[in-house]
Amino acid sequence: MNPISALQQQFPLSPRKFWKKMLPKLFGSLIIVLVLGGTITMLFILANGNQKTDIGIILGFAIIGGLILYLVMILPYAWYVKAYIRRYYYAGEEHFITIKKGVFAPAEIHVQWQKIQDVYVDQDVVDRMMGLYDVHVASATAASGIEAHIDGVDQAAAEGLKQFLLNKVSSAGRGGFQNAVPVTPEQAQEQPHPQSTSINLTEEVSSNTYPLTGKWLAVKLVSRLVGPFIYWGFIIFIIFGRAFSDIPYDYYGPIFLGYLAVSILSAIIYAITLFIWKKNYAFNFTQDNIYYREGVISLSEKHMPYASIQDVTVQQSVLERLVGLARVCIENAAQQNMRTYRGVVSVFTGVMLQGISVNDANKITNLLKTTVLGKNTSRYGL
Secondary structure (H helix, E strand, O other): OOOOOHHHHHOOOOOOHHHHHHHHHHHHHHHHHHHHHHHHHHHHHHHOOOOOOOHHHHHHHHHHHHHHHHHHHHHHHHHHHHHHHHOOEEEEOOOEEEEEEOOOOOEEEEEEHHHOOEEEEEOOHHHHHHOOEEEEEEOOOHHHHHHOEEEEEOHHHHHHHHHHHHHHHHHHHOOOOOOOOOOOHHHHHHOOOOOOOOOOOOOOOEOOOOOOOHHHHHHHHHHHHHHHHHHHHHHHHHHHHHHHHHOOHHHHHHHHHHHHHHHHHHHHHHHHHHHHHHHHOEEEEOOOEEEEEEEOOOEEEEEEEHHHEEEEEEEOOHHHHHHOEEEEEEEEOOOEEEEEOOEEEEEOOOEEEEEEEHHHHHHHHHHHHHHHHOOOHHHHOO
16 A cells, blocks of 8 residues: 655545546346346246235335345445545656556556656546536646646645645746645745746736627527537438338328427437536636636646747638638647546647637737747746
């Protein structure tokens, strides 16, 4: 078992982390047991249909067998989760952050402070239900995108960890290191901001001064409303296209009504998620980093130090060009990767400012070019 570091003592994992990892297993195992038990019970009843068998006895055996199977699936996993949490370790060393996790195949990662590209906090669906947060750091390697995160802390601990990490990254950017003693969010706010990785803005650059325009909302809303009709029409054509000549005309009406119902319901859901995303979308160019938030059910908060910015681009799709809109993509060398059954898939980890005019996009880009990209990047540790 790993010792408890000073950082863990100050910002510990929440006790709710155990249930966060257990809930998917509890519900998943229950579904498997119900489906498997129900199938076996029905097959047994059908196989003994000609015999006088008490259905109550069969159901009794099915319930007892299902309960035993459920416990066999759950109890070992509960032990594993307990062991996983006991062995979870993270510490803020002098020159790097260390994170260790795992039981049977433990993983250990060390990321130098000056190599960290951004710090972000996010929540998945279960996290939001349980009031938990995950704090991530990302460097330019694939391993950091998978392993370098502290998951399952409450809001106060997440905020404290975020401030601690940002202070360490800023301190490393100017060539020095703070002591590896964790600080509270209040202490972090009282500490002076490092000047070498700060920029002085002549005006506020945020989602308040550059909000999502009405044109952007209209374009997105139309695509969300029209898209489901095209998508489900294509699906129905693939499924029934070749069989339409053999389907009686009486079935055309129900099929068309089903198509309309599914398309309308999908369009409504897409429209609702658009407005939720719009409500959660925010960005702000602070003195030390770019703050960025987005999400619908799962929320993500990113803090990208100016020192880590690699390039800035202005992009337009065909439709955006027609209506005079643009996007500003701010990228660093961070790699966020997701493990899937097909392997590891890389996802976009930068900051994307959307729904602004071409003039505003060029204005923000020029501001970054003159204040960040045009500076001597050696002093940023790049």
